Amino acid sequence: MFKKLFGGKSIKEAFSGQKIKESLTRTRNSFFGQISGLFGGEVIEDDMWEDLESLLIQADVGVETSMQLVETVRDRVQLEGITRPADAQEIFREEMKKLLEGHEESAVEKQRILTVILVVGVNGSGKTTTIAKLASLYKQEGKRVLLAAGDTFRAAAIDQLKIWGERSDTPVIALEPGADPGAVIYDALKSSYARKTDIVLIDTAGRLHTKFNLMKELEKLRGIAAKQVHEAPHETLLVLDATTGQNAISQAVHFKKSVEITGVVLTKLDGTAKGGAVFAIGKELGVPVRFIGTGESMDDLMPFDPEAFVNGLFEDVSISDDEEKEEE
Amino acid sequence: MFENLQDRLNNAFSQLTSRGHLSEADVDSALREVRIALLEADVNFKLVKDFIKRIRERTVGIELSKAITPGQQVVKIVHEELLVTLGEPAKLNLGGGSPHVIMMVGLQGSGKTTTSAKLALHLRKAKYSPLLVAADTRRPAAIEQLAVLGRELNIPVHREDTSISPPQICANAINVAKANAYNVVILDTAGRLQIDETLMGELEEIKTRTSPQEILLVADSMTGQEAVRVSKGFHEKVDVTGLILTKIDGDARGGAAISIRSVTGVPIKFLGVGEKSSDLEVFHPDRLASRILGMGDILSLIEKAEDVIDEEVAERGAKRLMEGNFNLEDFLEQLQQIKKLGSINKVLDMIPGMGKMAQDIPKDEMEKQLKKTQAIINSMTTKERRNSRILNGSRKRRVAKGSGTKVQDINQLLSQFRQMQKMMKQLKNPRARQKMMKMFDGLM
Numbered sequence: 014m015f016k017k018l019f020g021g022k023s024i025k026e027a028f029s030g031q032k033i034k035e036s037l038t039r040t041r042n043s044f045f046g047q048i049s050g051l052f053g054g055e056v057i058e059d060d061m062w063e064d065l066e067s068l069l070i071q072a073d074v075g076v077e078t079s080m081q082l083v084e085t086v087r088d089r090v091q092l093e094g095i096t097r098p099a100d101a102q103e104i105f106r107e108e109m110k111k112l113l114e115g116h117e118e119s120a121v122e123k124q125r126i127l128t129v130i131l132v133v134g135v136n137g138s139g140k141t142t143t144i145a146k147l148a149s150l151y152k153q154e155g156k157r158v159l160l161a162a163g164d165t166f167r168a169a170a171i172d173q174l175k176i177w178g179e180r181s182d183t184p185v186i187a188l189e190p191g192a193d194p195g196a197v198i199y200d201a202l203k204s205s206y207a208r209k210t211d212i213v214l215i216d217t218a219g220r221l222h223t224k225f226n227l228m229k230e231l232e233k234l235r236g237i238a239a240k241q242v243h244e245a246p247h248e249t250l251l252v253l254d255a256t257t258g259q260n261a262i263s264q265a266v267h268f269k270k271s272v273e274i275t276g277v278v279l280t281k282l283d284g285t286a287k288g289g290a291v292f293a294i295g296k297e298l299g300v301p302v303r304f305i306g307t308g309e310s311m312d313d314l315m316p317f318d319p320e321a322f323v324n325g326l327f328e329d330v331s332i333s334d335d336e337e338k339e340e341e
Numbered sequence: 342m343f344e345n346l347q348d349r350l351n352n353a354f355s356q357l358t359s360r361g362h363l364s365e366a367d368v369d370s371a372l373r374e375v376r377i378a379l380l381e382a383d384v385n386f387k388l389v390k391d392f393i394k395r396i397r398e399r400t401v402g403i404e405l406s407k408a409i410t411p412g413q414q415v416v417k418i419v420h421e422e423l424l425v426t427l428g429e430p431a432k433l434n435l436g437g438g439s440p441h442v443i444m445m446v447g448l449q450g451s452g453k454t455t456t457s458a459k460l461a462l463h464l465r466k467a468k469y470s471p472l473l474v475a476a477d478t479r480r481p482a483a484i485e486q487l488a489v490l491g492r493e494l495n496i497p498v499h500r501e502d503t504s505i506s507p508p509q510i511c512a513n514a515i516n517v518a519k520a521n522a523y524n525v526v527i528l529d530t531a532g533r534l535q536i537d538e539t540l541m542g543e544l545e546e547i548k549t550r551t552s553p554q555e556i557l558l559v560a561d562s563m564t565g566q567e568a569v570r571v572s573k574g575f576h577e578k579v580d581v582t583g584l585i586l587t588k589i590d591g592d593a594r595g596g597a598a599i600s601i602r603s604v605t606g607v608p609i610k611f612l613g614v615g616e617k618s619s620d621l622e623v624f625h626p627d628r629l630a631s632r633i634l635g636m637g638d639i640l641s642l643i644e645k646a647e648d649v650i651d652e653e654v655a656e657r658g659a660k661r662l663m664e665g666n667f668n669l670e671d672f673l674e675q676l677q678q679i680k681k682l683g684s685i686n687k688v689l690d691m692i693p694g695m696g697k698m699a700q701d702i703p704k705d706e707m708e709k710q711l712k713k714t715q716a717i718i719n720s721m722t723t724k725e726r727r728n729s730r731i732l733n734g735s736r737k738r739r740v741a742k743g744s745g746t747k748v749q750d751i752n753q754l755l756s757q758f759r760q761m762q763k764m765m766k767q768l769k770n771p772r773a774r775q776k777m778m779k780m781f782d783g784l785m
Contacts, residue, residue, distance in 0.1 A: 071386045073565040076377050136588060136616075137450030137561065166616075168489035169482040176481035190489070221591040225708065254450060258383035258565020260593040281449065284534040286567045309449075309479070 052102035061098065062087055065105070073258050074289035078296060082108060112295045113319035119276060119303055120247045121212070127205055128212045129238050129245035132278075133231060133268055134252035136219030139280035141170060143252050143306055144214045145177030146314035152181060156211040161201035162187035163194040163234065166218040174216055181311060184208070194218065194230070195237045202241040215246070222267030235272045250303060252278045255288030265294045280306035283313070349374040350412035363411060368400045371415050382596035382633045385569045388603050396422055416634065423630035426599050430624040431583065431608035433464075434554055435525065440472070440518040442526045442551045446544060446575055447559035449532030452587035454483060456559050456613055457529040458490035459621040460585075463611075464525050471496055472523035474514040476547065477531035478503040487529055494618055497523065507531065508546040515551055528553070535574025548579050555582050557610065560601055562589045568597035569604050576605045587613035590620070596633050654678055667762060670726040673718040676711065716744035717754055729755055 051064055062083050069079035086105045095101055121128055130147070134140050141164065148158045160178055162185055164170035171187045178185035186201035198215055205213050217234065220227035238245040251274040253261055268274045279288045282305050291302050302317040353370045363371075372393050379389045399418050405411055435441045443460065445453045454477070461471040473491050475498060477483035484500050491498035499514040511528050518526045530547065533540035548556065558572060558581045575581055584605070586598055589612045598609060609624045658675045661667045718726060720743030725732055732740070732755065734748075741748045 067386060070380055071566050073383075073567070076380045135563070135591065137452055139450055167486070168493070169486035172485045173480070173482035221588060223590070223592045225705075254561070254563075256448065256561070256565065256567050256571070257563045258568075258593075258597065259381055260383070260563040260591065261565075263592055281534075284448070284567070285536060285570050286565075290565070 052098040052105075054098050057090065057096065057098050057101055061101075069289065072287035072289035073261075075259055075262070075293045078112075078293040082112075082292075109292065110319050112292045113302065117275075117301070123247075125243075125247070127202075127210060127242050127245075128247050129202070129215065129242050130212060131215045131217065131235060131238060131246035131249045131272065132252060133217050133249065133272060133274065134219060135221050135254075135264055136167075138219065138252045138254045138257075139278075139306060140164070140219060140252045141173050141177070141216055142309070143250075143278050143280060143304075143314065144174065144216050145181065146306065146311055147214055147304070148177070148183045149181045149311040150314055151212050152183065157209065158183050159201060159205050159208065159210040159213045160185045161198055161213060161215040163197050163216045164218040165190055165192045165194050165197065170216070170218070177311075195234055198234055198237050199241065202238065202245075222264050228267065228271045232271050248276060248303075249274045250276050250278050251300070252280055253288070253290070255279050255282045255286040256284065257288075257290060259290065261290035262293050262297065265298055265300060269298055269300060274300055276301055276303035278302075278304045278306060278314075279317070283307045349378065350415050354411040362402050362404055363400060363414075365401055367411070368397060368415075371400070371411075372397055375415070375419055378634060379596060379599075382594035382635070383563075383565050383568070383600075384596035384633065385566055385600040385603075387569070388600055392422065392426075416636075419634065420627075420630050423599065423633060424626050426602055427626040427629055428602060428608055430626065431610055433610060434582065435469075437554055439524040440515065440526045441524065441555075442515065442528065442553035443555040443557060444528045444530065444544075444547065444551065444553040444579075445557055445559055446530055446579060446581070447532060448534065448561075448571060449480075451532065451559045451561045452613055453477075453532060453559045454486050454490070454529050455616075455618075456585055456587060456611075456621070457487065457527050458494060458496070459613065459618050460611070461491075461496045461525075461527055462494050462618050463621050464527075465494075465496060469525045470523050471525040471527055472514065472518045472521075473498045474511055474526060474528045475500040476507040476510050476514075476528050478505070478507055478510070479531040483529075483531065490618065497521075507543060508550050511547045512550045526551075535571050535578075541574070541578045544579050556580065557583045557585050558601070558605070558607075559585045559587060560597060562586045562595045562597060562612075563591065563593040564597040564600075566600075568600035572601040572604045576607075581605050581607050583607050583610040585609075585611045585613060586624070590614045594633050594635060595629055598629055599633065651678065668727050669718050669721065669729055669758065670723070672758065673715065673726065676715055676718075680711070680715075713744070713746055713750060714754055717741075717746055717751055720744040729758065 051061055051068070054061070065086075066079050066083045069082060070076060074082070082105075085108050086101065089095075089104050089108075090101050093104075095104070121130065132140050132144055132147075144160060148160060151158050160174055160183055162171045162174045164174070165188065168190070171190060175185050175187065177183075186197060186204055188197050188200070194217065201213055201215065204210075215234075215238065217231065218227075220231065222228065235246060235249070249272050251265060251268050253264065257264070265274065265277070277291060277294060277300055279291055279302050282288060288305075294300055295302070302319075305315050305317050307313045307315065350371055353374050354367065375396065376389055376393055379392065380386065384392070396415075396418055399422075400415060403414065406414055409417075433443070445457050445460075447453050457473055461473050464471045473487055473496055475484040475487040477487075484503065488498050488500055490496075499510070499517050501510045501513065505513075507530065514526055514528070517523075528547065528551065530544065531540070533544070535541065556579050558575050560568065560572065564571070572581070572584075584598075584601055584607060586595065586609060589595060602609065609626075609629075612622045612624050612629075614620045614622050654674055655678060658667070658671050658678075661671050717740060720740045721732075725736060725740070732751070737748050737751050740746075740751055
């Protein structure tokens with residue numbers, strides 16, 4: 014579908030425009046809309062900086078990151094002798110983008126015999142659903158995909174993945190519930206070679222990042238993949254619920270430490286949540302957002318593009334949201 | 342990453358030399374710290390504003406106490422205010438005619454299905470006979486998930502085909518409960534966004550058709566600023582009667598609890614504290630308040646210790662220590678007790694003030710070392726454990742082989758152990774004991 018729609022353009026290019034904008038309308042109106050409003054005046058007033066900081070905090074960007082961001086922008090405005098709020102906004106936009114940009118490209122795009130993607134995260138963040146969406150996306154790119162049902166712990170997690178597999182016509186390698194997830198991964202990778210699979214997506218059980226033994230297990234699972242396939246996993250994605258507050262940073266820190274996450278998938282962005290924690294994650298850990306999840310159906314996943322993300326947030330908004338006004 | 346609020350305030354007050362009353366300037370600098378602590382704990386921005394206002398009113402002009410530091414005084418006030426907001430823990434309301442209906446609602450992934458099973462188990466322990474209802478027809482295999490949990494716990498689950506509408510399934514379940522004398526019905530509804538009008542309408546319909554006594558909002562303790570909007574959305578549509586906060590076993594500070602409480606005004610009824618079906622706890626406001634302030638959870642640690650540690654064993658160890666007869670066998674016994682508390686990581690996290698310090702402790706190493714020590718002692722004969730002096734070269738080699746370690750490891754353990762023995766012997770001297778106690782006081 015992607016190929017057809019966008020005439021062979023890469024997914025990233027295709028999405029950098031309209032669709033991200035559409036999907037973020039809600040976020041835009043309720044939050045960044047106000048930011049644009051802030052910069053709407055004739056002169057820069059001191060209140061503006063305070064309001065800007067408070068809006069960022071309310072988007073879960075975090076106290077520290079918000080304060081730093083505002084300070085950076087403020088310093089630049091002073092240094093560059095800027096007097097018009099509209100120009101200040103431009104600088105703010107640039108600084109926000111900076112936090113999300115400049116990271117390594119995904120290693121998935123590289124040519125190789127078999128690409129392994131490990132998907133990790135805390136309970137209920139949306140790993141299994143994200144895997145289903147990723148499978149559908151790669152299949153539409155013409156890749157042969159295989160799913161490994163590595164969550165053998167949660168009741169019926171295997172069934173959940175199998176149902177998604179059926180819907181997207183993707184093979185699922187699974188053992189019985191309670192089986193060693195390492196064995197599942199081993200089987201899946203072995204069978205991938207036999208089937209000439211292009212991409213294996215490994216589902217894992219949700220685990221809180223503070224659980225020592227479960228994080229150790231995850232390290233072990235990563236090791237099994239590394240042993241079977243050269244340089245695997247080629248991508249390790251942390252699935253992060255956009256509704257999560259400051260704990261998101263702790264999650265990213267811990268998962269990075271144990272399994273070297275290479276990217277974040279920000280899920281549940283179809284609600285009112287902003288997922289502002291990704292700015293801190295980008296700043297502190299240099300881990301980029303790769304995809305955003307915007308719904309429950311298989312096509313509700315988009316590659317993340319910082320440029321389009323930040324630009325989209327600023328475009329064409331008004332501050333007529335009554336509820337928001339009342340809140341301030 | 343986060344410092345303890347107490348440390349921060351002590352820092353903010355370090356300039357404070359004047360005795361008497363807290364000035365406005367003192368209070369302002371303290372409140373800045375309080376504000377940051379609350380925001381970092383994910384308490385809603387607007388609520389923090391109101392909160393700070395209230396604390397300010399109570400703090401300006403208070404008389405400085407000689408007994409405690411100004412920092413401690415402010416923390417106490419903040420703590421009290423948090424307690425007021427968190428409210429008293431409340432029990433389930435299972436009055437009225439049988440079957441009592443409990444409806445579980447919440448966002449996707451907040452933990453409704455797991456919590457439904459936990460609640461059913463909790464109720465069965467309280468001599469109710471619960472019926473679980475799989476009303477999530479949307480998420481693939483959600484019905485199967487509840488069915489599996491029900492099977493594991495031996496609790497009946499009412500399920501129907503995914504083509505049947507959830508309100509219909511729930512209504513049917515009530516009849517099933519009546520016919521089979523189940524006295525509590527727990528409705529596990531699908532996760533949904535509070536702004537999804539169609540699905541929120543479905544919740545209203547379920548409510549109308551089943552008249553639940555309890556509508557419990559299941560919320561992830563990691564939720565950020567959105568907690569206000571989410572709980573407002575659910576409360577406006579279905580009138581939530583209670584809250585369950587899940588995944589509290591992580592390291593989230595749980596400020597969302599304050600947000601949700603303030604918006605809905607309904608009590609927090611339970612906390613989800615782990616992945617096992619028995620991991621459902623009654624809510625303790627004081628603990629959650631301490632946690633939100635980043636002050637650890639020593640009460641939970643103590644309770645856990647009381648729960649898992651065998652008092653007799655602990656006492657026996659202490660007695661032998663004092664007598665100077667502590668041997669490797671006793672040592673192993675005590676180690677096993679400590680291990681029951683959970684991973685070192687978890688234990689450290691619960692100790693107040695450890696927040697920052699805990700990061701510098703190589704916990705993985707400690708965990709490994711503990712395992713190694715255990716393996717070594719396990720590989721010794723009883724005789725060797727009771728009298729480590731008989732461990733000669735060949736015995737050490739055998740133990741090393743048995744425990745997968747090296748002879749050096751065994752020597753190291755023995756020398757450490759002997760040092761400990763020596764120290765303990767010194768403790769028999771009352772004056773040395775006093776000195777030691779003082780040292781501990783300094784640490785606490």
